[in-house]
Amino acid sequence: MRRLSFNHAQGQVPGPGTLLAGLLLLLVAGVLLAVYNQLAADNAALQQQVQARQAMIAPAGAAPDKVALASKQASSAELAQAQAQIQTPWLPLLNTLEKVQQPQLYWMQLAPDAKRKHIRMTVLAPHRKQGWALVERLKQQPGLADVKLNTSESTDVNGVIMTTLQLEAGWRY
Template structure:
C-alpha cells in the first residue's frame, strides 16, 4: 500500500501582539458586563419613579379659582394690551431715522396713549429738524412734533437738546 502524504502547512500559534490584544479585550469585557448590569438596574428604578410621578400628576386634584373681579379683569386687559404692543417695529422705525451725529438721551413710550417721547442731543439745531422730518416719513409714526429745543453745553461742546413727541399707529 502506498503511503499517503498530506501536503498541509503546520499550524502556528498566535504571536504575542495578538495574545495581548485578546487578553485586553477579555479584561475589558469582564469590566463592562457588571457596569452594564448596574446601569440597567438604575434605569429600571428611574423608569419606575417616572411612572409613579406621572400617575400622581394625573390624579392631582383640580384647583378651582375664585371668579375674577371686574377691576382685576380691567387691569388684566390693560396689561395684555401693553404686552401686545409691537415694540420691535416701533424701535426699528426709530433706528431707521437715527443719524450718526444725534444722541438719543431718553426714549419714553406710553402704551396707554400710544405716544413716545424722546430727548435727543444734536450738534446743530438743523440736525434736530432733519430728525423730525425723517420721523414724519416713517409709516408707523404720526403727529410727530418738536415740543422744545434748547442750547446746552455737554463736555465742553455746545449742543442742542430737543424734546420730541410722536404717536404710533399699530
C-alpha cells in the first residue's frame, strides 16, 4: 500500500501587526459594551422618571378620561347604527343578477342604496333588444321590485356601437 503524502504549507504565527490589530479590536468592543451598559441604565432611570410623572398627573386627568370614554361610546353607537343602515345583501343581490346574465351583456356599474333598498345599474349590450330583454328578465326575478329602464343610448366603445342602459330596481331582501 502506498503511503499518502499531504503537501501542505507549515502554519505561521501571525505577525505583530495582526496581533496588535486584534487586541485593538478587542479593546474597542469592551469599551462599546461598557458604553452600551451605561446607556441602558440611563434609559431605565429615565423611564422610571416618566412613569412617576405620569402617575402624578393621572389623578388630575381622570375626569377628562370619563368624558372621552363617553364620547367614544356615543361614536361607537352611532357607527353601529350607521352600519345597520348601510348593510347591503350582496350575495342574494349578485345571485339574482347572475341569473339574468347573458354572455354579451357587460355590467359596468352597480350602485346600491341600502337605506332605500334600491340599486342603480349601468349595462352595455351589443343590441338594444338584448337590453330590453334584460329588463324583462329582471322584472321576472322574485327578489327585485319596480325594475325601470331610465335611459338607453348608443355608445361607441372601441369602434363598436354598443347600447348603454341605465336601470333601477328595488330589492326585497
